[in-house]
Amino acid sequence: MTTIAVTGATGHLGRLAIDALLRRGVEPGSIVAAVRTPEKAAGLLARGVQVREADFDRPETLTAAFTGVDRVLLVSTNAVGNRVAQHVAAIQAAKAAGVGFVAYTSVLRADTTPIVLAADHKATEEALAASGLAYSFLRNGWYIENYTAQIPTVRATGAYLGSAGDGRIAGATRADYAEAAAAVLTTGNPKTVYELGGDSPFTMAELAAEVSRQAGVEIGYTDVPAEKLVEILSGAGVPEGFAAVLADTDVHVREHGALDNPGSDLRDLIGRPTTPLAVAVADALKG
Incomplete structure (x- = not known):
């Protein structure tokens, strides 16, 4: 065994x-x-x-x-x-x-x-x-929970903040990634490299619109320069070094599609479509 x-x-x-x-x-x-x-x-x-x-x-x-x-x-x-x-x-x-x-x-x-x-x-x-x-x-790829965890804050402030522009993010839930890991651990001949991301990439504006629709509160997306994002996050208590990492990621989402993923590895491993953004948002609001 x-x-x-x-x-x-x-x-x-x-x-x-x-x-x-x-x-x-x-x-x-x-x-x-x-x-x-x-x-x-x-x-x-x-x-x-x-x-x-x-x-x-x-x-x-x-x-x-x-x-x-x-x-x-x-x-x-x-x-x-x-x-x-x-x-x-x-x-x-x-x-x-x-x-x-x-x-x-x-x-x-x-x-x-x-x-x-x-x-x-x-x-x-x-x-x-x-x-x-x-x-x-x-x-x-990115956890959708990285964004849904911010819902209480954005409901209060009225907007997500970032520097990702209209870059697309192939987010998936932690549960999706965990299920993929279990599949790899229990398969007889796993691949060496899996590039894992959600089926339906979204922009930050689309994320904000979905949260706004389900929460019944007007929520937008405010795009700011990376330097300003670091300043805002640091002022909110995020360690400056980590704030810089988050801003750097956003820049590369915008300029290089760093969190987009055109492949199907995640879907193939879990044997079903990945969790839609709308479902992840609904689950977060219930929680």
Whole structure:
């Protein structure tokens, strides 16, 4: 029986990936929730999932967490500036533990995209490719939740702010990406690279119009220069470095289509159309 470990299993994507594995018929006892704080995974433990400590900053816990594991879903961490070292530690631990396959959650066209955010992903991909392990790169596009999470704020302010112009964004829900990861982890012969994005790319103006329609409140999209966006986000409490990353991504959405995706990898993996923007917005409003 194949044993599958999921890192960051108490996070948004990791927890959804475990849900998707269970729906696909993977036995709970064959799933390892690799988490920094096991106490936060009590719900997974109650479902019969194995819970093991896996602290990216303490490599010895990673090796122990991956012992006896056949396949690992390496969910990228959010420790910008330190995550390449964390990812490399996980790759090395997987190899030391005898893991046979690692799927890594990367970003669209990580090897060629100009967005600053991709640098860590590109470095991780290179480390995984050089490790000798079998692998797949799950190059995820933008989460629609990146925008729907802002709905309370935009309802109050009346507008989304950004620097993406009329660039198109092939967004999909976290659940879609998690289901794709589960499909890769349970398939016999996965591809090396998957470029994953939603079926119906949208502009920020189209997003704003959809939220406005469903919320019954006039919401627009205000496009501002990248420098101004950094200033606004920083003033709202976003760390300046991360604000600059978000602005940089918007610029490349506008100028290079950095978050558009003409392929069908996501749809093919999950066996259905990706979640429409209107459904994702409706779910967010219900929540």
